[in-house]
Amino acid sequence: MKIASVPLLALLSSVAIAAPPALTPCPDKPNCVSTEASGKAQMAPIPFSGTAAEAQDALRRAITALPRSTVTRDEPGFVAAEFRSRVFGFVDAAEFVIDGDARVIRFRSGARSGHYDFGVNRERMDALRAALSPAR
Template identity: 45%
Template sequence: MKKSCLAILVCLGLASCSAADGKGLENGHLRPCPASPNCISSEAPEGDAPPFVVQGEDGWERLRLAIVSLGGSIEGEETGYLHATFRSRIFGFVDDLECRQDGDVVQVRSASRVGWWDMGANRRRVEKLRKALSATPPTEG
């Protein structure tokens, strides 16, 4: 009993550490990831992940559809920028996904709002999106 209570307290403590301090662009780029391992960004100096290759006039719309098909909710969108959220099934933790159009590619950042470590959830999400985008070829006009 004591061990399970301690485990719950540790989990709640980790969950209370906020990792997301806002959304949007900084100087025309996606915000850098925090030092904690709960974020992935194609604009990271270490090269966390390559950007998405989204071709064709309908590329941005295919990105939107892929996000929604994977359970995301589009929260905001401006020309060349998109913000979506994803909720974890069990605890309902929210992760933010941000995309920025950058010429022929889309820069991507996915980060947990709370906690220190996401057990690779954001990396898996970005790779699922990459796979979904590569599986849907651009339509011919």
């Protein structure tokens, strides 16, 4: 059996390294918050300790602990979820990127319909931040 000799650089350049998914931008409506937004829609990312996988597990548990929540996508470094309002069943969609290098969770959470959300998405992200913060 003959094994071809391939330079290491050529081999490494042929391996695709997937970039983390980009967060969907917030629309120009007051019903969305994001770590990537500016102005009133902006929120700080959620810091974490431990590994990115541990942070993702904790995030998944915190999401599913919230009422009327569903994780819709879960892959290494990325989680998507939906949250339904109690009375009318409106859906808010959230995306989370676990940034292991910066040790933060970046996110975007917004209403799928309507114009105002009465601060619900900001409150939900604050609740997730509190749930993921280490006990003091």
